[in-house]
Amino acid sequence: MAENPLQALFQTFTKISNTVQTHLSNLVPQPHPTSPITKAPSISISSSSQVTPSHNDSTQHLINKGKSSAPVTKEGLGRATWTFLHTLAAQYPDNPTRQQKKDVKELMSILSRMYPCKECADHFQEILRSNPVQAGSHAEFSQWLCHVHNTVNRSLNKVIFPCERVDARWGKLECEQRACDVLGSSTSFWK
Incomplete structure (x- = not known):
């Protein structure tokens, strides 16, 4: 099966x-041992x-x-989701495989259907219909995601982020031995 x-x-x-x-x-600074903040x-x-x-x-x-x-707020969930998506885009390869392109498009589609906020999911579906995922390269995917994020921000009357600065804001994670590279070509890696 x-x-x-x-x-x-x-x-x-x-x-x-x-x-x-x-x-x-x-x-993030770690709390001081005498701090009342606990994990x-x-x-x-x-x-x-x-x-x-x-x-x-x-x-x-x-x-x-x-x-x-x-519980996590709608705004907190949104910020966490955008952090995840921009981090993924920052790690996305310059020359993705066919499978990686398919995976990122499928991820966006799944998010638009299963996102825990129905209003947000419905809005994201509308955005995807008028702005299909562009995932031919790292630059293309990062810029597409920035544009989509700004589309959402406009609808919420939030500040628009200058997309020419997306790599400066969401640069690649610093990982030893390429441990943060997006693979996506094989599901066996994740098991």
Whole structure:
């Protein structure tokens, strides 16, 4: 029986999410040992597609603004999603394989259908209809994503980001031995 495509997506998202969290934790000052801030459990998605708590997320307070017991807000989820997508675009190769192009287009399509905010998902579907994913290269995908993000920002009356600065803002992650490269050519890597 074929593997559930959502399971593979969740495994991929978990791996990328863990990498992003690791790098973000290096940028976020750690609480002083006497600080009243304690690490709140984060949420991770296991390979069985169940949501499980994880106690290694030092960025949880950024998403919940210090409220460890509060649910993620719509705005917090949006910021986290854009962080993930721009980080993915920054890692996207200059010469992607056919499979990588297909995967990134499929990811955008899945996000537009399964995003936890129905209003946001519906809006993203509209945006994708009028702005099909452009994923022929790193530059093309990064610029397309910036344009799409600005389309969303305009609808929310938010500041427009100058897309010519997207690489300066969302540069490649610094990883040893190319550990942050987007592979996408084989699902066996993520198992």
